Amino acid sequence: MLDIRGLTASIGDKSILRGIDLVVPDGEVHAIMGPNGSGKSTLGYVLSGREDYTVTGGSVTFNGIDLLSLEPEARAAAGVFLAFQAPIELPGVNNANFLRTALNAIRRAHGESELDAMQFLKVARVETKRLSMPDDMLKRNVNVGFSGGEKKRNEVLQMALLRPKLAILDETDSGLDIDALKIVADGVNALRSPTFSALVITHHQRLLDHLVPNRVHVLAHGRIIRSGGPELARELEKTGYAGVLAEAA
Amino acid sequence: MSATAEILDSVQSSYKWGFETDIEMDLAPKGLNEDIIRLISARKEEPLWMLEYRLKAFAAWLKMEEPDWARVDHPPIDYQDLHYYAAPKKKAGPKSLDEVDPELLKMYEKLGIPLKERAILAGVEPDPNERPQIAVDAVFDSVSVATTFRETLSKVGVIFCPISEAVRDHPDLVREYLGSVVPVADNYFSALNAAVFTDGSFVYIPKGVRCPMELSTYFRINARNTGQFERTLIIAEAGAHVSYLEGCTAPQRDENQLHAAVVELIAMDDATIKYSTVQNWYPGDADGKGGIYNFVTKRGACRGDRSKISWTQVETGSAITWKYPSCVLIGEDSVGEFYSVAVTTNHQQADTGTKMIHVGKGSSSTIVSKGISAGKSNNTYRGLVRILPSAAGARNHTQCDSLLIGDECGAHTVPYIESRNRTAKVEHEATTSKIAEDQLFYCRQRGLSEEDAVNLIVNGFCKEVLKELPMEFAVEAQKLLAVSLEGSVG
Ligand SMILES: Nc1ncnc2c1ncn2[C@@H]1O[C@H](COP(=O)(O)OP(=O)(O)OP(=O)(O)O)[C@@H](O)[C@H]1O
Ligand SMILES: [Mg+2]
Numbered sequence: 053m054l055d056i057r058g059l060t061a062s063i064g065d066k067s068i069l070r071g072i073d074l075v076v077p078d079g080e081v082h083a084i085m086g087p088n089g090s091g092k093s094t095l096g097y098v099l100s101g102r103e104d105y106t107v108t109g110g111s112v113t114f115n116g117i118d119l120l121s122l123e124p125e126a127r128a129a130a131g132v133f134l135a136f137q138a139p140i141e142l143p144g145v146n147n148a149n150f151l152r153t154a155l156n157a158i159r160r161a162h163g164e165s166e167l168d169a170m171q172f173l174k175v176a177r178v179e180t181k182r183l184s185m186p187d188d189m190l191k192r193n194v195n196v197g198f199s200g201g202e203k204k205r206n207e208v209l210q211m212a213l214l215r216p217k218l219a220i221l222d223e224t225d226s227g228l229d230i231d232a233l234k235i236v237a238d239g240v241n242a243l244r245s246p247t248f249s250a251l252v253i254t255h256h257q258r259l260l261d262h263l264v265p266n267r268v269h270v271l272a273h274g275r276i277i278r279s280g281g282p283e284l285a286r287e288l289e290k291t292g293y294a295g296v297l298a299e300a301a
Numbered sequence: 302m303s304a305t306a307e308i309l310d311s312v313q314s315s316y317k318w319g320f321e322t323d324i325e326m327d328l329a330p331k332g333l334n335e336d337i338i339r340l341i342s343a344r345k346e347e348p349l350w351m352l353e354y355r356l357k358a359f360a361a362w363l364k365m366e367e368p369d370w371a372r373v374d375h376p377p378i379d380y381q382d383l384h385y386y387a388a389p390k391k392k393a394g395p396k397s398l399d400e401v402d403p404e405l406l407k408m409y410e411k412l413g414i415p416l417k418e419r420a421i422l423a424g425v426e427p428d429p430n431e432r433p434q435i436a437v438d439a440v441f442d443s444v445s446v447a448t449t450f451r452e453t454l455s456k457v458g459v460i461f462c463p464i465s466e467a468v469r470d471h472p473d474l475v476r477e478y479l480g481s482v483v484p485v486a487d488n489y490f491s492a493l494n495a496a497v498f499t500d501g502s503f504v505y506i507p508k509g510v511r512c513p514m515e516l517s518t519y520f521r522i523n524a525r526n527t528g529q530f531e532r533t534l535i536i537a538e539a540g541a542h543v544s545y546l547e548g549c550t551a552p553q554r555d556e557n558q559l560h561a562a563v564v565e566l567i568a569m570d571d572a573t574i575k576y577s578t579v580q581n582w583y584p585g586d587a588d589g590k591g592g593i594y595n596f597v598t599k600r601g602a603c604r605g606d607r608s609k610i611s612w613t614q615v616e617t618g619s620a621i622t623w624k625y626p627s628c629v630l631i632g633e634d635s636v637g638e639f640y641s642v643a644v645t646t647n648h649q650q651a652d653t654g655t656k657m658i659h660v661g662k663g664s665s666s667t668i669v670s671k672g673i674s675a676g677k678s679n680n681t682y683r684g685l686v687r688i689l690p691s692a693a694g695a696r697n698h699t700q701c702d703s704l705l706i707g708d709e710c711g712a713h714t715v716p717y718i719e720s721r722n723r724t725a726k727v728e729h730e731a732t733t734s735k736i737a738e739d740q741l742f743y744c745r746q747r748g749l750s751e752e753d754a755v756n757l758i759v760n761g762f763c764k765e766v767l768k769e770l771p772m773e774f775a776v777e778a779q780k781l782l783a784v785s786l787e788g789s790v791g
Contacts, residue, residue: 100746101745101746102742103738103742104738123745124742124745124746125745125746125748125749125750125751127746128745128746128747128748129748133746134746136743139743140737140739140740140742140743141740142740142743142744142757142758142761143761143762144760144761144762144763144764144765145757145758145760145761146761149757150744150747150757153749153753153757154744154747154748154749155748157747157748157749157750157753158748161748193761210747214747214748
């Protein structure tokens with residue numbers, strides 16, 4: 053279970069998260085929506101430990117551990133995965149090598165044996181097939197020259213391989229064609245289990261059609277101003293944020 | 302603390318080859334004069350012509366001045382305060398490994414240098430899982446202490462021996478080629494080297510022979526207050542083919558030590574010489590104390606048509622590196638290549654690059670230089686591409702990339718291009734980038750430690766160069782890069 057209480061964070065002297073309270077029980081998928089610049093990506097970064105942000109207050113526990121006290125790699129080992137809104141390019145770094153290094157780092161942290169190149173390729177090919185990704189995606193350099201949609205799929209591939217306990221998907225649906233959208237949703241659905249939960253940041257109802265969330269939250273000006281069931285997303289799609297914003301003001 | 306701040310905070314030395322070997326030495330008195338040169342020549346039992354060559358070089362050197370154009374800084378070197386000859390007392394030049402001082406054998410074992418020839422049994426297939434065998438010439442201070450696989454090589458006519466031995470046993474070849482690519486008075490350090498050089502390797506590959514194994518020389522500086530003056534000469538006759546690798550290490554000491562080398566390569570028609578260097582001299586400590594001054598002149602002459610010389614270097618060590626492995630492309634359609642990774646951390650300074658001199662019609666050259674700077678170090682690429690009027694249709698492509706780790710280091714690119722033939726095509730690309738915080742974070746979010754993340758990014762950055770190294774050495778080089786940058790991150 054992810055339990056966020058009174059979380060505040062700033063960058064420089066600009067405060068961005070102004071008191072987030074959010075509980076995601078095990079096995080649930082929650083959607084986060086909200087206007088541009090409201091702090092959605094910031095929440096993802098703060099949960100995964102990006103150092104540019106200063107946590108100024110509040111707490112985050114994840115399966116009983118104090119997440120905020122951990123280095124980013126330790127959070128990853130604890131099962132936190134962030135699919136980046138804008139995935140990063142690593143020139144010259146072979147995608148398969150990157151994925152294997154990451155997977156082995158996490159396996160090591162769990163006291164599991166590392167996979168050699170052959171064992172890894174076997175596992176990876178199963179996932180690329182499932183995600184309808186061409187095999188050569190593994191041979192290319194991490195995200196270099198990938199199209200917008202390919203980058204997003206590559207994030208989902210990483211998620212599928214690393215099998216996180218908490219996945220934070222930051223607009224993974226943006227820039228995807230209709231088929232890809234379905235594939236991404238299937239990717240998340242495949243991971244669903246009583247020990248997996250997800251925070252899905254999105255601007256669009258269409259992803260939520262495939263990936264029915266347990267709860268939908270609206271983030272504005274660094275606070276959650278409204279929460280509801282899946283119907284809230286459909287309502288927002290029709291009315292926009294003006295209504296909820298006015299209500300909250 | 303941000304990742305970069307931590308990188309800067311904890312840069313420290315992690316040099317693992319810095320031990321000393323206690324061994325009884327035959328040391329020349331300190332100082333440089335004609336008597337010392339006579340002493341070196343006598344110790345090496347050289348013919349008179351060699352002594353005369355040295356004395357001529359010394360006279361030239363006395364008239365020269367130390368160059369100051371490189372972007373490196375060091376207190377004046379007192380050339381009279383050095384020993385110019387240092388050799389283990391027990392039998393210089395033993396005939397078999399059994400005669401080598403066991404202390405020395407232990408040292409090479411510790412350094413991971415294979416000096417044992419595994420017996421090749423008749424009728425038994427070699428184990429494919431074992432590393433391919435490599436012939437090694439081991440140079441310890443001023444002498445070669447062992448050269449392996451000489452018999453195997455001589456069966457196909459390949460000569461692989463210490464240069465001091467070649468001076469005695471193959472005087473015609475040495476006289477013809479020594480100084481033919483790097484003339485005595487080429488520069489200050491080459492003149493010094495010609496006067497006092499002590500050992501290095503000699504390689505001769507006869508016509509049409511493909512050298513059956515990798516050749517390598519391992520240089521070790523051990524004695525205190527000693528300069529090492531390496532001299533290497535490689536000749537590939539028409540259609541010959543050779544891949545050669547050199548490695549080097551030195552003890553960790555507070556004083557600076559000088560390694561001034563000259564390497565000459567000669568490739569005839571259709572010959573190929575691949576020369577790889579993994580340079581790992583002691584770089585000095587975190588405060589910039591100690592370390593080797595590595596002042597090196599390396600040059601290859603592509604004399605024959607379609608000949609090819611390829612330099613690959615991974616430079617991680619030395620307090621100061623001053624080195625420009627070059628190619629003189631004389632033959633028609635001859636090919637010169639330079640692939641370089643230079644890493645500087647702490648207070649290291651590297652001014653390195655290449656010269657490609659295009660003389661022959663249709664000659665072509667490729668330069669790929671990757672500079673990585675961390676700490677307070679300075680890393681300069683200095684390159685010259687010169688196209689002479691005779692070099693119709695010559696081509697050069699240069700790619701120079703710099704990667705910065707932290708804010709206190711420097712990367713500089715100084716390309717000189719002189720084209721005197723209109724049909725020539727010269728391209729130059731340069732980039733400078735920093736390891737971005739977002740790249741590090743991306744890797745760490747996936748579970749990699751910060752150090753592994755830096756290694757991954759650095760190795761990615763160097764990939765084009767590392768893939769030019771012979772396979773086994775590419776793996777070594779990757780590890781070396783990791784070790785060099787160890788402590789560069791939190
Ligand atoms: N490095 C930074 N420096 C300055 N301001 C920043 C930085 N990162 C984020 N911000 C600011 O913080 C606020 C929240 O940004 P964030 O990226 O979290 O928004 P978001 O809700 O994800 O928006 P979008 O829907 O457009 O992705 C924005 O006003 C943004 O400009
Ligand atoms: Mg965002």
